[in-house]
Amino acid sequence: MGVCSMSVASLNKNEFVGKMPDTTGFNYFDEDQNLLFLMKRYLSNEDFNRAKPLLAELGELAGNQLDQLSRTADKNSPKLHSYDAKGNRIDKIEFHPSYHEMEHLGYSKFSMVAMSHKSGVLGWPEEFPYVLKYAFWYLFAQAEFGLLCPMSMTDSAARVLEKFASEEMKQKYLPHLTSTDMDELWTGAQFMTEKQGGSDVGANTMKAEKVGDHWELWGDKWFCSNPSADIALVLARPENSQAGTKGLGMFLVPRKLEDNTLNRYSINRLKDKLGTLCMASGEISFEGAVAYEVGDIKNGFRQMMAMVNSSRLSNAVRSTGMIRRSYLEALEYARGRSSFGNNLSEFPLMRETLFELLLDSETTTSIVLHTAEIYSEADKGSEKDQALLRILTPLLKGYICKRARYLTAEAMEVRGGNGYIEDWVNPKLVRDAHVGSIWEGTTNILALDVLRSLTKDKVGDIFFNEIFVRLDRIKNPLSRRVGEQLRSISGRIQEQTKRILKIEGLERELHAKKLMNRMYHIYSASLLLEEADFEITDQNNYRKLFLATHYLCRYFLSNGFDDVYSVDKSLLDSFNKIVDWEPISQDVVNTLLNEIELVSI
Ligand SMILES: Cc1cc2nc3c(=O)[nH]c(=O)nc-3n(C[C@H](O)[C@H](O)[C@H](O)COP(=O)(O)OP(=O)(O)OC[C@H]3O[C@@H](n4cnc5c(N)ncnc54)[C@H](O)[C@@H]3O)c2cc1C
Incomplete structure (x- = not known):
């Protein structure tokens, strides 16, 4: 345990002078009261007891060995060897041994790809529930982000084949994609993006020619992560197919042919x-590469979106992990260092920063684990959950991945100059966090997808109804006061949404990003409130209600002219209790709410 759990006031402040603490040696699961709270909430007692030692083992690894491996691998990028000594084209990518060790931990020891595809993994009787799977990915991402891209693509390639491929294809590839034996494992990739645009996939020009029982692919892909994957799912255009996304087919392209020679594509170079x-990302030229159609050749784009959506959610989970790591590093540093004769974490402005990190960390964790539950129900066939998943996926990817950029940078600043230095984890977090809002669709593209979910798939009513029903369930009188504010704001956002959807043409898009953010926040706030209500009933603790109230202020009541925060000082008084998960009394929240209601009339 770090300084996190100690009472700072009781320690001699001099001992913090010149200290530069970090979280090395922490168990990221043991430190994470919020994850514990959510796991208990979502898992049955039996599942929780079975999951806890696994999570604790991964938490220990993430704060120690995995973190060290990750830092080493980050400093030793893969190298492409195009030719062997005799001038033969080999396109071999050499990874640092630390990368392979991390692969072993992810794919094999913790079976993080296999876990949602088959039963019996890590002794679990069925396939892992998504909520637990995401908890694993969240913990892993606190130490290592890059490798989770190939792992996620392997995971979602398996999902796509399970959904769309022929029995023969499933039997041939699925056992390898979901293997926990490194000698048997085949990793996956997804190649869509071409030079003319990753957002506008319909502009893809790569050609597919039918040759006997297979296809041959011709053309270039401009961004290919995990370019040496054993199999890649690739979008290409069969001859005479129509323009746009509707004319794209999905193809499985093996790295090696049946005779064990390399398939006919070249990795031109790796991206700097x-x-x-x-992790390697490269550019690839396909020169008649052997390919096999997956599912319905006329439905390639739609099938690929199943893969992309699964990866989009995984991206939100990974960003949430990086946000949590950023918060933990910032807290540890601020509580273990002093300035101007005082502990850093006692300064009001530092408390404000740390609280912002904490609030977003807990909220993002809540909503990704909630969405994991929705994912499981959607997979079981619930139409309501399928509709919710349709909109939550772009909301989470769009908002959380973008937010991770800001929060990782805030945590960097908490560490002062050290935060900018590569000896510490912060630069890696900032660098890694930035790609989350670019790949698998940029923020703008995700905002437009939110609009599409409302116009084309018409999920708006289900989304808002879910919030209203949740608010109806709130029992505690104080929670209900927050609930009434949220109900009124939800109603306003619903009306705004209807107005926006009536706007014709490109003008409608002007509102998409603001709408995405608002919808994300109102859904998150209602979730926090539901958790708060549960915590009050269960433990008579008003801590989560304190957070929900602050969330309401921060994102809905304090824009522009800031009346609420000009009167509130609850953060100063309650900071240590909030951070240490100590009980918060009803009176604290009552006072805060009185102030809010006074100024927000
Ligand atoms: C490290 C890395 C790894 C990657 N790995 C892969 C991979 O494995 N497989 C793969 O297929 N791709 C991969 N990509 C590509 C990635 O998905 C694309 O870069 C991304 O989708 C954006 O496409 P683009 O780069 O062509 O930008 P563009 O599509 O040209 O977009 C440029 C800008 O225009 C904006 N824009 C575009 N259209 C609109 C619009 N209608 N309204 C408003 N704004 C718009 C975008 O938001 C963006 O800001 C990877 C990218 C990176 C950085």
Whole structure:
């Protein structure tokens, strides 16, 4: 345990002078009261008891060995060897041994790809529930982000094949994609983006020619992560197919042919990236590469979106992990260092920063785990949950991945000059966090997808109804006061949404990002409130209600002219209790609410 759990006031402040603490050696699960709270909430007692030692083992690894491996791999990027000594084309990518060790931990020891595809993994009787799977990915991402891209693509490639591929294809590839034996494992990739645009996939020109029982692909892909994957799912255009996304087919392209020679595509070079430095991303030319159609050849784009949506959610989970790591690093540093004769964490402005990190960390964790539950129900066939998943996926990817950029940078600043130095984890977090809002669709593209979910798939009513029903369930009188504010704001956002949807043409898009953010916040606030109500009933603790009230202020009542925060000092008084998960009394929240209601009339 770090300084996090100690009472700072009781320690001699001099002992913090010149200290530069970090979270090395922490168990990221044991430190995470919020994750514990949510796991208990979502899992049955039996599942929780079975999951806890696994999570604790991963938490220990993430704060120790995995973190060290990640830092080493980050400093030793993969190298492309195009030719062997005799001039034969080999396109071999050499990874640092630390990367391979991390692969072993992710794919094999913790079976993080296999876990949602088959039963019996890590002794779990069925397939892992998504909520637990995401908890694993969240913990892993606190130490390592880059490798989770190939792991996520392997995971979602398996999902796509399960959904759309022929029995023969499933039997051939699925056992390898979901293997926990490194000698048997085949990793996956997804190649869509071409030079003319990753957002406008319909502009893809790569050609597919039918040759006997297979296809041959011709053309270039401009961004290919995990370019040496054993199989890639690739979008290409069969001859005479129509223009746009409707004319794209999905193809499975094996790295090696049946005779064990390399398939006919070349990795031209690796990208010189800002982040995800341990993992390779490259450019590939397909020169008649052997390919096999997946599912319905006329439905390639729609099938690929199943893969992309699963990766989009995974991206939100990973960003949430990086946000949590950023918060923990910032807290540890601020509580273990002093300035001007005082502990850093006792300064009001530092408390404000740390609280912002905490609030977003807990909220993002709540909403990704909630969405994991929705995912499970949607997979079981619930139409309501399928509709919710349709809109929550772009909301989470769009908002959380963008927010991670800001929060990782805030945590960097908490560490002062050290935060900018590569000896510490912060630069890696900032670099890695930046790609989350670019790949798998940029923020703008996600905002437009939110609009599409409302116009084309018409999920708006289900979304708002879910919030209203949740607010109806709130029992505690104080929670209900927050609930009434949220109800009124939800109603206003619903009306705004209807007005926006009536706007014709491009003008409608002007509102998409603001709408995405508002919808994200109102849904998150209602979730926080529901958790608060549960915590009050269960433990007579008003801590989560304190957070929900602050969330309401921060995102809905304090824009522009800031009346609420000009009167509130609850953060100063309650900071240590909030951080240490100590009980918050009803009176604290009552006072805060009185102030809010006074100024927000
Ligand atoms: C490290 C890395 C790894 C990657 N790995 C892969 C991979 O494995 N497979 C793969 O297929 N792709 C991969 N990509 C590509 C990535 O998905 C694309 O870069 C991304 O989708 C954006 O496409 P683009 O770069 O062509 O930008 P563009 O599509 O040209 O977009 C440029 C800008 O215009 C904006 N824009 C575009 N259209 C609109 C619009 N209608 N309204 C408003 N704004 C708009 C975008 O938001 C963006 O800001 C990777 C990218 C990176 C950085």
